Amino acid sequence: MTTAYITHTHCEKHDMGDDHPESPQRLGAIQNRLIMGQLMDFIRLFDAEPATRDQLNATHDAAYIASLFDRTPTEDGLEVGPDTLMTPLTLDAALYAAGSVVTAVDLVLSDKAVNAFCAIRPPGHHAEYDNAMGFCFFNNIAVGTRHAINQYALERVAIVDFDVHHGNGTEDIFKNDPKVFYASSYQHPFYPYSDPGVSHDNILHMPLAAGSGSREFRKAITEQLLPALDAFQPQLIMISAGFDAHKEDPMGQLRLSESDYTWITDLLMDVADRHCDGKIVSVLEGGYNLDALGRAAFCHIKRLMKL
Numbered sequence: 001m002t003t004a005y006i007t008h009t010h011c012e013k014h015d016m017g018d019d020h021p022e023s024p025q026r027l028g029a030i031q032n033r034l035i036m037g038q039l040m041d042f043i044r045l046f047d048a049e050p051a052t053r054d055q056l057n058a059t060h061d062a063a064y065i066a067s068l069f070d071r072t073p074t075e076d077g078l079e080v081g082p083d084t085l086m087t088p089l090t091l092d093a094a095l096y097a098a099g100s101v102v103t104a105v106d107l108v109l110s111d112k113a114v115n116a117f118c119a120i121r122p123p124g125h126h127a128e129y130d131n132a133m134g135f136c137f138f139n140n141i142a143v144g145t146r147h148a149i150n151q152y153a154l155e156r157v158a159i160v161d162f163d164v165h166h167g168n169g170t171e172d173i174f175k176n177d178p179k180v181f182y183a184s185s186y187q188h189p190f191y192p193y194s195d196p197g198v199s200h201d202n203i204l205h206m207p208l209a210a211g212s213g214s215r216e217f218r219k220a221i222t223e224q225l226l227p228a229l230d231a232f233q234p235q236l237i238m239i240s241a242g243f244d245a246h247k248e249d250p251m252g253q254l255r256l257s258e259s260d261y262t263w264i265t266d267l268l269m270d271v272a273d274r275h276c277d278g279k280i281v282s283v284l285e286g287g288y289n290l291d292a293l294g295r296a297a298f299c300h301i302k303r304l305m306k307l
Contacts, residue, residue, distance in 0.1 A: 003305045004113035005043040006100045014093035016085040021288040022135040033294035048100035059146045061130035081133040094137040101144030104281045115280040123285045125167030125240045141283045142173045158234035163242020163285045164252030166194040175200045181232045213255040237280045243287030243296040258299045265303040
């Protein structure tokens with residue numbers, strides 16, 4: 001078994017404009033770096049199936065989902081939230097993005113892949129139970145997590161989010177759900193302006209000040225995240241893999257480097273080896289400097305492949 005790489009061409013067709021940072025070129029930046037680094041020959045490539053309405057309804061408010069289907073524009077664009085523009089091709093892209101995570105969960109939990117990376121867009125971790133925001137329409141990682149719980153009877157799924165922005169949508173969906181542990185490191189104060197003082201039994205906030213770098217990030221992970229994960233003993237680890245905390249990214253100021261993404265991937269793989277036979281599903285979130293995104297994602301995927 002090796003690492004599965006799940007994506008779909010529909011994910012590149014959602015386009016919110018030439019000046020929008022969440023661009024279709026993001027996926028090509030990752031794939032090009034994998035080709036340059038000669039990793040594509042060692043990855044198992046899979047096309048995703050679109051998420052079904054039942055899979056979406058298990059995670060999101062049914063009326064909210066229906067509204068996205070009903071409001072899909074036939075031309076131009078429709079703003080469904082700040083910086084969140086729906087075009088005629090957005091719904092298909094969002095369905096395949098969420099479906100990619102379902103596909104990844106199926107591959108990993110049926111032992112057809114040891115772990116998986118979902119190269120998808122639009123991203124998902126800001127999408128709340130009944131609200132689109134922050135470039136996100138469906139909460140992709142939440143849809144996959146709910147699928148793992150419902151279809152494979154898992155009792156403990158951990159979601160680790162190292163995007164520069166807090167995954168408010170993931171917290172909104174899983175707060176007070178004892179089957180899901182959600183941990184998020186993020187710049188604070190910063191969009192979406194979550195209050196790290198608001199916590200729940202299954203939620204871990206790791207806010208970091210602007211200008212923080214490797215030392216502060218690694219301290220939070222080592223002292224807060226690792227003990228919490230070991231106590232939770234996850235049966236599956238899901239990763240909201242945002243690479244916009246990179247020092248070259250224009251969307252944040254946390255100053256991380258490729259070595260930090262290699263480091264945290266190694267740590268999470270060690271936790272997965274201890275508790276869930278290495279089972280990890282990693283899902284692309286942010287990352288808006290194309291060169292930095294490609295390099296950071298390459299390091300993350302290379303370590304998932306144990307190379």
